[in-house]
Amino acid sequence: MPAPGRPRDATIEAKVLRAAVELLQERADDFSMRDLVERSGVSRAAIYRRWPGRRDVVVAALDTNRAPLALSPRGTLLETLRSEYQTGVALLDEDALSLLKQRLIQGLRDPHVQRSYWERHVLRRRTSVLHALRAAQDRGEVRADADLEVVLDLINGAAYYQGVVRGDWNSPESQQRIGAAIDVVFASIRTPVGTDATHGQESPAAP
Template identity: 75%
Template sequence: MLGAAVELLQHRPDDFTMADLVRRSGVSRAAVYRRWPSRKDVVVAALDTNRSPLALTLRGSLLETLRDEYQNAFQDLGADTLNLLQQRLIQGLRDPDVQRSYWERHVSRRRSAVLDALQAGQARGEVRGDVDLEVAIDLINGAAYYQGVVRGDWNSAEACARIGAAIDMVWESIRARP
C-alpha cells in the first residue's frame, strides 16, 4: 500500500485520491482507511518511506562526527529520493497540517540522534552548558538543506565544503572554552 502511495505522490502529487490509492494498491478501501484515516496521513507516511533513522556514532571529537555525518548525508541521493524530498517541501508549504504532521511523526525523531550527540558533548565538556541545542541543530540543518533547496546542489564537493564551514562556524559559537 505504501509503495502505491509513493508512486501516486511522485506522479500525481496534487490530485491523487484515496480511491486512486485503493485502485493502485489492489487492497480494499477498508484496509487503506484502517492504516491511514485521511489523505494527509497517507501523504505524510509516503514522504518518509526512503528515509532511514539517523544514528550518530562518535568518531573522535563531536565536531569531527558532525562534519562527517552532515557532509556525507547527501551523497548518493537517487532520483526517487530527491523527488520525495521535493514533495516534502512542496506538500508542507501547501498544507500546514501536512507540515506539522511530518514534523511530529518524522523530523522530530530524526533530530533526536543529533540532540543526543550534542547533549553527550555537553556532558563531556565539549559544548557549553548554556547552549540552546535545538537552535544549534536548526543552524546546522538549515545550512545543509540550503545547499540543495536554494542552491540546487545536494552533493558536490563545494556544497560539502560549505556545510563543513557552516558546522565550523556553529561549533565556534557553542564549543566550551578552557
C-alpha cells in the same frame, strides 16, 4: 473480511505506501483515495483501517525512505557531525531527492501535513544528534548555555539551504559548504579553554 482476531496482511501497508510514493512522484497535484485504491489494489476499507485519511497516508509515504540518523563517532563531535552530514547529502540518489522535494512541496501546500510530518518523523530523527550534543555539553566540550535545539536547526538549515535555495543538493561543493557551516556553528558553542563549562565563567585555575 478477515475473521475477528485474524492477523492483517502484513503486505497491505507496503503496497499502499509504495503506491502513494509512485503517485507523489508522478503528479504535481494531489492524488485521490480512488487513485490510491486503483494503484495499490488495496480496498478503501483496508486503507482506512490503517490510516484515518489521505493526508495520513501522504505523511507516512513521505517518510518511506528515511531512517533516524545513527551517529557513528569519528573522533571529536565536530568530526562526527561533519562526516555524517556530508556523507548523508552525498548519498542522496534520484529517488531520495524526488521524495525529499515532495516533502517540501506537500508541507508548504498543507500546513497540517507539515506539522504532522514534523511530529511523527522529524522529531525522532533529531534524537541521536541532540543526544550527542547533550553528551558533549555534559563533558564540557559545548557551552552549558548553548540552546541545542537551535544549534541543530542551524546545522540542518545549512544542509537544506544547499538544495532548496542553491539547487545543489549533493555536489562536492555543497558538501564543503555544509562542513564549513558546521565549523562556524561549532565554534560558537565550543567551551573556551580555561572556562568553567558548568557556569560559563572563567575558571579560577585558568592562567
